[in-house]
Amino acid sequence: MFEAIASALDLLCPRVCFRCQRTPEESAALCRRCLAGQPAPEPPAIPNLDACAAGAGYTGEVEAWVRAFKYPPATLLPDPAPEAMLGALLDRAARSLPEPALVVPVPLHPRRLRSRGFNPAGLLARQMAKRMEVPFDPVALVRLRDTPSQTGLDARARRRNVARAFRWVRAGTTPKRVWLVDDVVTTGATLGAAARALHAAGVREVFGVCAAATERRG
Ligand SMILES: [Zn+2]
Structure with a gap:
């Protein structure tokens, strides 16, 4: 129908x-x-991740799409284009990876989620999982600490900032292979910390899937 x-x-x-x-x-x-x-950049090597794939470089147009998607103007009819285009980049990244048992977005802390109103990574991950017909869980992984923004921090400070910030809280059988979705990967500190929590819960393989990756990975 x-x-x-x-x-x-x-x-x-x-x-x-x-x-x-x-x-x-x-x-x-x-x-x-x-x-x-939009050439796809060389995927960054990130601790705790089996691999990480990104759909495009975080420059020029793609940077503008991410900004338009994450900070939409308060209009009655939001522009569907930025989310759709980032979704296409995410799909391209995902196609290079082995099929997951579960797709999980990098979560926001509840306080951050309330002030922003939505989790950009969660929206992208949900749509991608739907297109690929694979299971999706937006609350399997939670963010325990409201960490300060990673912007302006070097790689080591970023890792310290997000260490032990995540916990797996999904009940039942632990999936063997999980795709961890984020909009943009920079140093990979956040993805690495989130992947560590997945491994601690018994997930065997964790793959990072991102719409875009920055060139400065420190
Ligand atoms: Zn075109």
Whole structure:
């Protein structure tokens, strides 16, 4: 039923690339040409992670999409483009990794979540898990400490800042392989600390999946 409505909508307003508005594509938010214009960086090596994949470099346009997605203007009709384009980058990163038993976003501390209203990593992870038809749990991992922003800290200070900040609280069987999703990876200190909590709970393999990665990884 929903599929019928979706295909009817596709006929009425055929999907086009969110970036160039021209090239028709079957279902992707970014056409092949626009994706090719955003080269995927070399994945960073992060302690406690089996691998980390990022969909694009955190520069220029991609940086603007992240900012527009994380700090949307207070309008009645929010622009769906930034989230959709970051989703396309996340999908590209995910395609290089082995299929997970569970997808988990890097959580915000409850206080931070209340003030922001949403967890950007959580939204991206939820949509990706839906597209890939893999299980998703936004509350399996919790943030115990409201750590200060990582901005402006060097790699060692970042690691200290997030050490022991996370805990696995999902009941039942521990999944063997988890994808840990974040919007942007910089030094990987946050992903590494979160992955450590997953391993402590018995998760065997942890893969980081990010829409973008910065070049400065300190
Ligand atoms: Zn395009």
